[in-house]
Amino acid sequence: MNWREIAVTVSSAGEEAVADLFYQLGCPGVSVEDPELLQSYVESGNWDYHDFGEIALTGTSVVKGYICEDHELQPKLRQLDEGLKELLQRFPEWVLQVKGLTVQEEDWATSWKAYFKPVRIGRHFLIKPSWEEVTPLPEDIILELDPGMAFGTGTHATTSLCLETLEETVKPDMRIFDLGTGSGILAIAAAKLGAQVEAIDLDSVAVKVAQENVELNQVADRISVRQGDLGTVLQGQADLVVANIIADVILMLIPDLKRIMKEDGEFLASGIIGHRSSDVEAGLGEHGLEVLEKKEDSGWVLLRARWQRASL
Structure with missing residues (x-):
């Protein structure tokens, strides 16, 4: 099955609004590449294991949604286009650029893995990607995860x-x-x-x-x-x-x-x-x-x- 990857580059302030548009379309997968968020995780110590080098802060995020290339593709693309135009009317100062390409399931399912690292949430949860190695603390509750194409990392x-x-x-x-x-x-x-x-x-x-x-x-x-x-x-x-x-x-x-x-x-x-x-x-x-x-x-x-x- 082929999927259309729609990548929307938007000012950081508009990240959540664009992600919400994709969710409203029923996208089974949405990813956000946010340099500022990435840096905040690195600096916070929540990520014990990372190797990103120097992170360039651009003031923008890239929000990617994946839509199945079936009979519903064109109506969903029109709905997304209308939603993005409405956002630009409300926030004309935002940067907003859209690109789309066709991807195979296996490409989608693996391309984001570079950004999914072990992370601590709350007092005891340690989320561990299945392909990563960690040294847990005695009180850690390990959640081992391979999200594939399903939302929720x-x-x-x-x-x-x-x-x-x-x-x-x-x-x-x-x-x-x-x-x-x-x-x-x-x-x-x-x-x-x-x-x-x-x-x-x-x-x-x-x-x-x-x-x-x-x-x-x-x-x-x-x-x-x-x-x-x-x-x-x-x-x-x-x-x-x-x-x-x-x-x-x-x-x-x-x-x-x-x-x-x-x-x-x-x-x-x-x-x-x-x-x-x-x-x-x-x-x-x-x-x-x-x-x-x-x-x-x-x-x-x-x-x-x-x-x-x-x-x-």
Whole structure:
């Protein structure tokens, strides 16, 4: 199968907005090459293992999305073009350049690996790419990962916010639903904290990658990975429902929480770009949920919510 790689060079301030456009198109893979973020990780000490040499700061980022070259390609390209034009109208000072080329699956699945290094998230998580060697500390919880073409390496703010919050909230033997599991990183993290996890995704590639990562981390006894949507896959109710997707999809999921989340359960919603946070907060309130916590990182937002006591 061929994929169209669309590379958008944009002023650093527009990185999240362009990434959100790709997510709205349903791209199963989005990557961001941000020199400033790369340098910040190197300087912070979060990356124990790296060899990038001197990093040139350009004031721009390159956001890449991958779209299948099928019958939906042209409509999606038109939608992307319209979204980019709207951004330029709102922010005429931004640099915005677009390039596209056709790539094979194997090229896409390996080209970004130079940028995926071992990284520490939260107090104990050490994310280890499967092809890298590390020397863990005694208290480290290792998440070994080969994301392939599935979103979720832990280095993006949306995923790291979820990992940090899972570390704070997951208790042994909790039942967790991971909606839109991607690479399976959040499900694996929750399982290593002692939870039982049901991970689902609509995308067959993501399901395959997630299952492989589950087996790589030896947590298959605590995680089931299935393809499908809420209505056809999930039965019963969870103590914690996690959705690291995008705002529009989260808004569509909220009405189903009554069926799949316990009365004393909690909902973690991430993948929300900053300017859409108020929409999601309003949607939660309309369906009887209250926001317990709001976390922000690099223009992205995570919301932790539970049922309002009066609504039970």
